[in-house]
Amino acid sequence: MPDFRALVALREQRGELVRIAREVDPRHEMPALMAQCEARRQAVLFEHVRGSRFPVVGGVLNHLQALGWACGSVPGEPFGEDDLLARVDHALAQRIAPVTVPAGPVQEVVQQGADVDLTALPVPTVFEGDSGPFITGACGIARHPETGALNVGVYRVLVLGRDRLAVNAVPGSDLSAIYRHHEAAGTPMDVALVVGADPALLMAAVCRLPAGDSELGVAGGLRGRALELVRCRTSDLQVPAVAELVIEGRVDFTHQVENTLGEFAGQYGTETAPVTVVQALTHRRDAMLHAVLAGRHAEHVTLGTMATAGLRRTLAQALRAALPPLADLHVYLEPALGSMAHVVLAVDKADDDTPQRLIDAAFAAPVPVPGGTVPASFLVKRVVVVDRDVDVHDLADVEWAMWTRTARATKFRIEGGVESWDLERCARRGSGSLRVAVDATMDLADRERLRRTVIPGAATVRLADYLRPEAP
Numbered sequence: 001m002p003d004f005r006a007l008v009a010l011r012e013q014r015g016e017l018v019r020i021a022r023e024v025d026p027r028h029e030m031p032a033l034m035a036q037c038e039a040r041r042q043a044v045l046f047e048h049v050r051g052s053r054f055p056v057v058g059g060v061l062n063h064l065q066a067l068g069w070a071c072g073s074v075p076g077e078p079f080g081e082d083d084l085l086a087r088v089d090h091a092l093a094q095r096i097a098p099v100t101v102p103a104g105p106v107q108e109v110v111q112q113g114a115d116v117d118l119t120a121l122p123v124p125t126v127f128e129g130d131s132g133p134f135i136t137g138a139c140g141i142a143r144h145p146e147t148g149a150l151n152v153g154v155y156r157v158l159v160l161g162r163d164r165l166a167v168n169a170v171p172g173s174d175l176s177a178i179y180r181h182h183e184a185a186g187t188p189m190d191v192a193l194v195v196g197a198d199p200a201l202l203m204a205a206v207c208r209l210p211a212g213d214s215e216l217g218v219a220g221g222l223r224g225r226a227l228e229l230v231r232c233r234t235s236d237l238q239v240p241a242v243a244e245l246v247i248e249g250r251v252d253f254t255h256q257v258e259n260t261l262g263e264f265a266g267q268y269g270t271e272t273a274p275v276t277v278v279q280a281l282t283h284r285r286d287a288m289l290h291a292v293l294a295g296r297h298a299e300h301v302t303l304g305t306m307a308t309a310g311l312r313r314t315l316a317q318a319l320r321a322a323l324p325p326l327a328d329l330h331v332y333l334e335p336a337l338g339s340m341a342h343v344v345l346a347v348d349k350a351d352d353d354t355p356q357r358l359i360d361a362a363f364a365a366p367v368p369v370p371g372g373t374v375p376a377s378f379l380v381k382r383v384v385v386v387d388r389d390v391d392v393h394d395l396a397d398v399e400w401a402m403w404t405r406t407a408r409a410t411k412f413r414i415e416g417g418v419e420s421w422d423l424e425r426c427a428r429r430g431s432g433s434l435r436v437a438v439d440a441t442m443d444l445a446d447r448e449r450l451r452r453t454v455i456p457g458a459a460t461v462r463l464a465d466y467l468r469p470e471a472p
Helices: 004-013 029-039 064-070 081-093 174-185 199-205 215-223 298-322 354-364 395-404 463-467
Strands: 017-020 043-046 056-058 109-112 138-143 150-154 157-161 164-167 190-195 228-231 238-240 245-262 268-283 328-332 341-347 366-369 372-375 380-387 412-418 433-439
Touching: 004 017, 004 043, 004 064, 029 043, 029 056, 029 298, 064 081, 064 199, 064 298, 081 215, 081 298, 138 174, 138 199, 150 174, 150 199, 150 215, 157 245, 164 245, 174 245, 190 238, 199 215, 199 298, 298 328, 298 341, 298 354, 298 366, 341 354, 354 380, 354 433, 380 395
Parallel strands: 017 043, 341 380, 380 433
Antiparallel strands: 043 056, 109 268, 138 150, 138 190, 157 164, 164 268, 190 245, 228 238, 245 268, 328 341, 366 372, 412 433
C-alpha cells in the first residue's frame, strides 16, 4: 500500500498529476489553479510558491479510487463507496496497533523556539472571506485525558503568526471534548499536527470511533501493517515517523480566536478556537506541504466521503428499522444538496395517505449518535416518497417524479422551527430550520394516465451483442 509520497508518485505515473514550475502566490492564485486541476480529477504539484522554499501538492486523494489505492486496491479496478465501507469495516474489526521507533524522516530537520516560523510555510488562503491561511490537510493528534489513547482527527488550522495558530474543533468532535476537559481542569494540553501523513491515517482520522479509542489502529488495519511512530521533541505525544512535517504545540485556553473558512457545502462557517503556541516544527529535508482545497472541491469532498458514507449508512439502517417494509430507500449526503441529508423512499402504496404517514415516521425515526440518539429530522432536510418504478439511487429520476406527479398543493409540505446539527449554517439559533416533505407518488386514480414510457424488453437487449462480427 502506498504511503503519501508513493501515492503522489503513482498519480504522476498514471498521468494524473500536473507539475507547475512557474511561481504562484499562495493567496488565491494557487487555490484557483488547484480548483481547475481538481475539476479534471488531477492532482497538482507547485514547485515554486512565493515566500516559501517548500513545494505544495494538492488533489492527491481527489477520487475514490485513490482512497482505494491507499488501502490496497489495484489501480484500474473499480472502487466505489461500498468497497470503501467494506475496507473500513475490515479495518475496524482487524486493527493493527502502531509501533514506536527511535527515529524517522519526519524529524530530519528540527526547529524549536525562535527558529520556528510558520509564515515560511506555503499555506494557501482560498476564499475571499477566509480569516487567513488555513492548513487543511493535517491530522491533529492529542491524548485522550481518561484513556491516554492518542486521538486523531482532521481539523482546520488557521495560521496566526510565526509561532501561533488556532486548531478548530467542531462541536461533538473528540477534540472538542478534550479541549473542554483541559480547560475546565486547568491542565496543560499538547497537540501535534501531521502534514503529509500516510493516506490511511487521513482516512482513519475522519472515522467516528467510540470516545477514548485511537484511530491509529484503524489506520494500521487499512494499510495492512502497523504505523511507525516517533516521540515528539517537546511533548509525550507520538506522531508518524514517515510524514512530511509535524507542528508541535501547547494550547492556550486564555486566548480564543474567532475564524471563518469556506466549508464543505459551499458556505462560510465561523468557529471559535483557542490559540496554540508552537513549540517545534520538524520535517523532512525535502518536505512538501499537502494542501486539501477547502469547500466544494474534489479532494475535500472525497475525504468527506469517509465520514458521510458512514452517516448515510447509519441513517439508512435507522430508517429501515423504524419504517414498514419499503420497495427501496436511498440517503443522499453531498455538497450539491447542502450540509443536510436528503432521503428518498420508494413504496407500493395502498392508499394516497401512505406517503405522508411515511414522511412523518421518517423524520421522527431515532438515529444513534455519539452520546445517545436524535430524531432523523436533526440531520435530514428533505424526505421524498416515490413509486416503485422510480430509481431512488438516481437523483435525476427522483427529480423527474417530483415534477411530473405532483399537481395537488398538499403533495408538498414545509415545516419550520426544526432543530438542526451545527453544520447547517443557515439554521438560526433558537428558531431552527425548515424541513421539506414531498409526496412524489402518483395518485391511485392517475396510475394509468401518468404511467411512464417503457420499451418492452429493453433491459435484456445489449448493443454490444449486435456490434460483434457474425461468424461465417
